[in-house]
Amino acid sequence: MIxxxxxxxxLGLVAWFGSQYTSMQYLFGLALPMIAVPVFIAGxxxxxxYWAKSPVPFPIATTGGQERSLDWIKPERLDAPYTKLExxxxxxxxxxxxxxxxxxxxxxxxxxxRLVYYSSKWLWLFALAFHYCFAVVLLRHLRFFFEPVPMFxxxxxxxxxIMQVGVPRFYGSDALILGALLFLLLRRIFNSKVxxxxxxxxxxxxxxxxxxxxxxxxxxxxxKVDIAGVKVLTMGLxxxxxxxxxxxxxxxxxxxxxxxILLVYFPFSKxxxxxxxxxxxxxxxxxNSRAVRHVNPWNPPKKHRTYNEYEDEFRDLMxxxxxxxxxxxxxxxxx
Numbered sequence: 001m002i003x004x005x006x007x008x009x010x011l012g013l014v015a016w017f018g019s020q021y022t023s024m025q026y027l028f029g030l031a032l033p034m035i036a037v038p039v040f041i042a043g044x045x046x047x048x049x050y051w052a053k054s055p056v057p058f059p060i061a062t063t064g065g066q067e068r069s070l071d072w073i074k075p076e077r078l079d080a081p082y083t084k085l086e087x088x089x090x091x092x093x094x095x096x097x098x099x100x101x102x103x104x105x106x107x108x109x110x111x112x113x114r115l116v117y118y119s120s121k122w123l124w125l126f127a128l129a130f131h132y133c134f135a136v137v138l139l140r141h142l143r144f145f146f147e148p149v150p151m152f153x154x155x156x157x158x159x160x161x162i163m164q165v166g167v168p169r170f171y172g173s174d175a176l177i178l179g180a181l182l183f184l185l186l187r188r189i190f191n192s193k194v195x196x197x198x199x200x201x202x203x204x205x206x207x208x209x210x211x212x213x214x215x216x217x218x219x220x221x222x223x224k225v226d227i228a229g230v231k232v233l234t235m236g237l238x239x240x241x242x243x244x245x246x247x248x249x250x251x252x253x254x255x256x257x258x259x260x261i262l263l264v265y266f267p268f269s270k271x272x273x274x275x276x277x278x279x280x281x282x283x284x285x286x287x288n289s290r291a292v293r294h295v296n297p298w299n300p301p302k303k304h305r306t307y308n309e310y311e312d313e314f315r316d317l318m319x320x321x322x323x324x325x326x327x328x329x330x331x332x333x334x335x
Contacts (some may be wrong), residue, residue, distance in 0.1 A: 007207075029252075033259075061282060078099075094283055
C-alpha cells in the first residue's frame with residue numbers, strides 16, 4: 001500500500017515541478033496525451049480480442065435461483081436465464097445495476113463459535129456511486145473537446161450542479177466520487193480479510209483515481225487554472241493540431257499526467273473488467289446445458305480407429321504381455 005501511495009505522489013510531484021519548465025510542459029501537456037490515448041485504444045482492443053479468442057469448452061453459467069425444469073415450477077428468468085433474451089436481460093442488470101454485487105454478503109465468526117452470514121449492501125452502494133459519478137465526470141469533460149458544447153453535456157452539468165453552493169458551482173458528483181473512492185480504499189485497509197488478499201495492483205489504481213479526482217477538485221475550487229487555455233489545449237489535441245497556451249497552471253499538468261498514466265495502465269490491469277464483463281462465460285451464457293448440447297468449436301478434429309486397427313499395430317507386444325487377442329500373431333513373427 002505504501003509503495004503504491006508513494007508512487008502516485010511521486011508521479012504527481014514530477015509533473016508539478018517539471019511543468020515549471022516550458023519544455024516539460026510540452027511533454028506533459030502534448031506529447032504524453034498523444035501517446036497515452038493510442039496506447040489505451042490499442043491495449044483495450046488487444047485485450048478484448050485476446051479474451052474473445054479464448055475457448056469455452058463447457059457451459060459454466062453461474063446461477064442464483066431456480067433454473068427451468070418442470071412446467072409447474074416457476075424459474076428465475078434473470079438469475080438462471082434459459083434463453084438468449086433472458087441472458088441479455090441479466091447482462092443489462094449486471095452492467096447497469098451490479099445485480100450480483102447487490103447480493104453481497106459478509107461473514108462473521110460470533111460467540112459459540114457460530115458462523116453468521118448477513119447482507120452487506122455498502123460495497124454495492126459505493127461501487128455503484130463511483131461508477132456512475134465517474135461516467136458523469138467523463139461526460140462533463142466533453143465540454144473541453146467540442147465547440148459549441150453539446151446540449152446533453154450542458155444538461156448533465158445543470159443536473160449535477162442543481163444544488164448550487166457558492167461560486168464556482170458545486171457538482172455533487174465531485175463529492176460522491178471522492179467519498180466512494182475513500183470508502184473503497186478504507187475497506188481494503190481496515191477489513192482484515194480484504195487486506196490479506198490485497199496487492200499493490202489493488203491499491204495503485206485507487207490511489208491513482210484519488211489523485212486524479214483530488215487534483216481536479218483542487219483546480220476547480222482552490223488552485224485556479226486558465227480554463228480558456230485548457231480548452232485551447234484540449235481542442236488542439238482532439239483535432240490533432242496541438243497548441244500549448246502559456247500560464248495554464250502546474251496543477252493542470254499534474255492532473256493530466258495522472259490521467260495519462262491511468263490510460264496507459266488501464267488495459268493491462270484489473271480495471272479492464274469494464275470490457276471483460278461482456279466476455280465472461282459465467283454471465284453471457286444461457287443456463288440451458290440440460291436441453292442444448294454445448295459443442296466446443298475450438299476442438300481440433302479427432303482421428304479415430306477401430307479396435308482391430310489398434311490390435312494390428314500392437315498385436316506382438318500384447319501377445320508378449322499375455323493379453324487376450326482376437327487374432328493370434330503369426331508363428332514366425334511371435335518368435
